[in-house]
Amino acid sequence: MMKTLALLMLATVATAKLKPITSYFDVCSRNQNKEMLSQCVRKSIEKAKIQLIKGIPDLKLLPLDPLSIDKMEFKENSGRFKFEQTLTDLKIYGLGKSVIKDFSMDLDNFSFNVTSFTPHIQMEGSYVMDGQIMVVPIKGSGHASYNFTDVTSEDRVTFKKVKRNGKTYLTVNTYTLKIEPKGAHSYFSNLFNGDKRLGDATNDFLNENWYEAFNTYRNLPEKAFSEFNRNQAEQVYKRFTFDELFPDKP
Ligand SMILES: *[C@@H]1O[C@H](CO)[C@@H](O)[C@H](O)[C@H]1NC(C)=O
Ligand SMILES: *[C@@H]1O[C@H](CO)[C@@H](O)[C@H](O)[C@H]1NC(C)=O
Ligand SMILES: *[C@@H]1O[C@H](CO)[C@@H](O)[C@H](O)[C@H]1NC(C)=O
Secondary structure, three states, X not given: OHHHHHHHHHHHHHHOOOOOHHHOOOXXXXXXXXXXXXHHHHHHHHHOHHHHHHOEHHHOEOOOOOEEEEEEEEXXXXXXXXXXXXXXXXXXXXXXXXXXXXXXXEOOOOEEEXXXXXXXXXXXXXXXXXXXXXXEEEEEEEEEEEEEEEEEEEEEEEEEEEEEOOEEEEEEEEEEEEEEOOEEEEEEOOEHHHOHHHHHHHHHHHHHOHHHHHHHOOHHHHHHHHHHHHHHHHHHHOXXXXXXXXXXXX
């Protein structure tokens, strides 16, 4: 009996069908001008916000607050300085408080831009790092903690149509992200094999010069998070056809 039940449940999971798109998101007709369409999509995202924060497992959309990322790598060796940092078991808090400041979508040119504001983002994880920040060598492994305040981010996305099994889908063509914090404070434990004086001095230096430090390597987190956002967007685009996402109805 139990075995049959378990088998039945397995079968149900294996064949679980995606629900229609409207059970996840309000959809917007493609037959409206750019301003109306932008307003409609913005409203739809805002309405889905609570779901998006919790995550939508059917669509493989991860919970956003806290957001867990197993591994993120930052690597710069093109310029005069080299720098490498790997963050693991990263937890990011605060994205649930993000608000959309501006949203525009254009289906003629297949692009959308969104500006959002997040009052406080806290990141905690394990780090391994080696390289140079400004004139300061930095090396260590331990716990990393970051706080960013009043963060404005701008996602600029272009997409294109692709055909699969005779159906038209959208896919992301380019995804760029700009991140602009008003303040930052970080702490790296166990820098330089736990040399306390050198570690404290380096942490202080990084906090006193946070903007320049951030600005030197901003392309690294911008690239890593744009990849992340791009993957999240693709989870939706690959599951629903263009007609389902933007129906041709008045
Ligand atoms: C998004 O921003 C880019 C660059 O400023 C602009 O060329 C494009 O028209 C914008 N797209 C929309 C939908 O507003
Ligand atoms: C699409 O982009 C082209 C050039 O990039 C521009 O001339 C055209 O006005 C744009 N269309 C819309 C609807 O914004
Ligand atoms: C970040 O902010 C939290 C909560 O305000 C605080 O507990 C933590 O010590 C801060 N960490 C750093 C590195 O500033």
